[in-house]
Amino acid sequence: MSVVEVKALEKTFVRxxxxxxxxxxxxxxxxxxxxxxxxxxxxxxxxxxxTIKMLMGLIHPTxxxxxxxxxxxxAVRAKRKIGYLPENPYFYDYLSALEFLHMVGRLFGLDAxxxxxxxxxxxxxxxxxxxxxxxxRSYSKGMMQRVxxxxxxxxxxxxxxxxxPMSGLDPIGRKEVRDLxxxxxxxxxxxxxxxxxxxxxxxLCDRVGIIVKGELKDVGSxxxxxxxxxxxxxxxAQGEAALRTKLAPKVEELGGKLLDRxxxxxxxxxxxxxxxxxxxxxxxxxxxxxxLRPHTMTLEELFVRESGTKAExxxx
Amino acid sequence: MSGALPRIWAIGLNTFRxxxxxxxxxxxxxxxxxxxxxxxxxxxxSMHEDERxxxxxxxxxxxxxxxxxxxxxGVNLLSKELDKxxxxxxxxxxxxxxxxxxxxxxxxxxxxxxxxxxxSAVLAAFVLFEGGTHGVVMLRAEALILLEVLLxxxxxxxxxxxxxxxxxxxxxxxxxxxxRNTAELAVFAERESTAxxxxxxxxxxxxxxxxxxxxxxxxxxxxxxxxxxxxxxxxWGYVMSSAAYAGAYATACLAIAxxxxxxxxxx
Numbered sequence: 001m002s003v004v005e006v007k008a009l010e011k012t013f014v015r016x017x018x019x020x021x022x023x024x025x026x027x028x029x030x031x032x033x034x035x036x037x038x039x040x041x042x043x044x045x046x047x048x049x050x051t052i053k054m055l056m057g058l059i060h061p062t063x064x065x066x067x068x069x070x071x072x073x074x075a076v077r078a079k080r081k082i083g084y085l086p087e088n089p090y091f092y093d094y095l096s097a098l099e100f101l102h103m104v105g106r107l108f109g110l111d112a113x114x115x116x117x118x119x120x121x122x123x124x125x126x127x128x129x130x131x132x133x134x135x136x137r138s139y140s141k142g143m144m145q146r147v148x149x150x151x152x153x154x155x156x157x158x159x160x161x162x163x164x165p166m167s168g169l170d171p172i173g174r175k176e177v178r179d180l181x182x183x184x185x186x187x188x189x190x191x192x193x194x195x196x197x198x199x200x201x202x203x204l205c206d207r208v209g210i211i212v213k214g215e216l217k218d219v220g221s222x223x224x225x226x227x228x229x230x231x232x233x234x235x236x237a238q239g240e241a242a243l244r245t246k247l248a249p250k251v252e253e254l255g256g257k258l259l260d261r262x263x264x265x266x267x268x269x270x271x272x273x274x275x276x277x278x279x280x281x282x283x284x285x286x287x288x289x290x291x292l293r294p295h296t297m298t299l300e301e302l303f304v305r306e307s308g309t310k311a312e313x314x315x316x
Numbered sequence: 317m318s319g320a321l322p323r324i325w326a327i328g329l330n331t332f333r334x335x336x337x338x339x340x341x342x343x344x345x346x347x348x349x350x351x352x353x354x355x356x357x358x359x360x361x362s363m364h365e366d367e368r369x370x371x372x373x374x375x376x377x378x379x380x381x382x383x384x385x386x387x388x389x390g391v392n393l394l395s396k397e398l399d400k401x402x403x404x405x406x407x408x409x410x411x412x413x414x415x416x417x418x419x420x421x422x423x424x425x426x427x428x429x430x431x432x433x434x435x436s437a438v439l440a441a442f443v444l445f446e447g448g449t450h451g452v453v454m455l456r457a458e459a460l461i462l463l464e465v466l467l468x469x470x471x472x473x474x475x476x477x478x479x480x481x482x483x484x485x486x487x488x489x490x491x492x493x494x495x496r497n498t499a500e501l502a503v504f505a506e507r508e509s510t511a512x513x514x515x516x517x518x519x520x521x522x523x524x525x526x527x528x529x530x531x532x533x534x535x536x537x538x539x540x541x542x543x544x545x546x547x548x549x550x551x552w553g554y555v556m557s558s559a560a561y562a563g564a565y566a567t568a569c570l571a572i573a574x575x576x577x578x579x580x581x582x583x
Contacts (some may be wrong), residue, residue, distance in 0.1 A: 013581075014583070050583075053582065053583070056408035057407060057408060058404060058407055058408065058581070058582040059581045059582065059583060060579070060581055076410045076411065076412060076447070077410075078406060079409060079410040079411075080410040082408065084405070084408040084409075086401070086404040086405055086408075088406060089401075090400055090401050090402060090405075091402060091405060092330065092334065092340075092402055093400075094333065094334055094337040095330070095333065099333075103326050103329070104409065106322055106325065106326035106329075107323050107326050107327075107409040107410060107411055108409070108410060109319070109322055109323075109410075148405070151405065155409075155410070156420050236475075273481070285528075299397070
């Protein structure tokens, strides 16, 4: 059974006096499997947060359905298995982090002893032990994010859902969050997070879903999404001038390029099959292969292609 | 329901903490105490009416400041959660939206019960200082004030579930003013000189608005003569029937608030 099962989920907002309709999510379907880190990617305003909020019971879908561990979204049984970190989290600033985690523990039905132990462990884990009894009014944005991570884990959830978990953290904090997410996966938890920071997604995700303008464009493992898109293959080889002369018409016939590379030469080809033929010809002609490098698509390039916007517009 | 109680308690305790850690609250309570202290000064200027003035002004002070505080806290109860986005972290936790709302209400009810009790204790001290007694009649009057405040909190919460704090304060405050003057409005509606359309409209309004006049009756004529904390006052039976009225009205307000809140999208 999938941990998250989303079927044709839709959300259309109706706003203003003239009841203007805006489709934020259009028939999104995907599944998140147990024990994986699933990255939900998309540019700003693509529908990532709306989808997550529907899964968390904050927004009512206008169509489709979704289940978390077999229970419909919004049900208490489903929520009991979820830990959620909202985007730019803000908590009751008149409470201390410890008091807030106790409150969350009460909502999960934990007894006082378990609450105390787990709250202290988690605050220690996110590096807030020194400030745990201080009112959150005095916390920085990064500290709030750490409280957010701790409260998301308070109920020992099977599924951890995070909306931009690295937001507001410095490089060390971001590394700590990455380590935490990997640790959660190693502990058998399922992690579902959305981000527009592709470097984080590349480093962490087993599978990703790319959402653009409310539509899911691609879902799959990074290997299947990127590995299947070899853009070109580059061969770096060495050989006599006669070999180059012999190769030139063959490379031209395949639509490739023969390039001068100092001591050796390079060949640029469109596919791995073409590269196989040229490699065989080089070896047969007495040449030596130094390097054969398939250039696959990066996540950023895939993202740009799917979203139809420029790379620089993706970064924020 | 048994599973819901700890969750309602968690939300209620948090609401209570929020309220008692709000400094504005202490300023308002201090004003109420200052009014009681002033009543001692006024009493000393009167002709042997010290105790009467302290009791009258004290009860009026408790009522007025409790109304202010309940309006202030009640209209902010939900809007603050939405403005500060704290609700985004709570609704995804294992609780139903109605539990959240009921917890918020009970937390505020607990706060108001504590405040009215503290102010009543201070008033009792002033009355004793004047050589009087803070008897069961005063307790009944204070219980009625608490019931009025608990009803007003539910009304404020209902408006807070769909409008801004300012509008909620205006609506709830307006209803309180109308509700406190139901006796006068009823007399006006029944007068022969009142146009029939106005009379019908007023009668309709009086059927719907909460009857806050029920809870502040000292000096009113309740059919069997004028009741007063200094003479014949309402009995516990009256207090209980008023409690039943406040409970029914507050439950209806909360039910509508739950309905509106459950349909809401937190974008």
